[in-house]
Every structure is written in C-alpha cells, then in structure tokens.
Amino acid sequence: MSKKSSQKYHDDYYPPKKSERGVAPADIVRELDPLVDYALEEGRKTGLRHAIMEVMLVSYLMGMGFDYDTAYMIVESWEVNERFPGEYDYRY
Template sequence: MKSSTLKAVEPFVQYGLREARYTSVEHALREVAAIAYLMGRGFDPRTAHQIVESWEVDERF
C-alpha cells in the first residue's frame, strides 16, 4: 500500500515542486492537496488536475 500510494502521488509532487518555482509554495501545496483530495474521492489523476486548474484565475484560486 505504501509503495502504490507514493507512486500514485509522485507525479503531482513533482508538479507541485515545479509549480512552486513560478507561483508560491502555498499555492502549489494547495493545488496538489486539492488534486490528491479529488483523487481520493474517485477522480482519475488527469480529471482531478483539470478540475483544480479550472478553479484558477490568474494563478489564484
């Protein structure tokens, strides 16, 4: 379970680290946490990411 969980979230950890370079750490953490939450609610990773991105206006929620 540990390995599969870490493997599932790793792409979004990397995404958050890249995102933090251009926005803020707070924004990146909030975005990745929201994606992970939606994944936990049953959304596939791509859809979860698209939903969270749709909430942003000018890199802000």
C-alpha cells in the same frame, strides 16, 4: 533500553505489504509522486503555498475517485489569475 522493551526497533519492523484496506503504501507513494514533482516545479513559478494548495486539491479529488488527469483539470478550472477563490497572494 533493552531489546525486550515494548518499543519497536527499525530492524524489528517490516512494513505491511498491504494496509487494512488492501492498498500498499508503495502504490500510494507511486500514485502521488507525480504530484510532488509538479508541486516543486509549480512552486518555482507561482509560490509554494499556491503549489501545495493545488496539489492538495488534486489529491483530495483523487481520493474522491477521480483519476489524476480529471482531478488536475477540475482544479485548474477553479483558478483565476493563478489563484483559487479566497486564496491570498502569498509568495513563499
């Protein structure tokens, strides 16, 4: 495939400093990085499925405008015996 084709090559691509909504991708990664670390640690104790669900719920609430600490506390309040309502006990 020649360089003149419409396909972008990695050396032709420069990620935007900000998205159309004014949010830099690096800022999003930095904001969510603690959640990834938490999921890895939590997954060792409660199983990956539960840890991923917990992090997704926290992320959703953060997207709704809650700060991390508040979102985390809300999600923790939903847990009963390390499970969310309707969650099965998968251990992987």
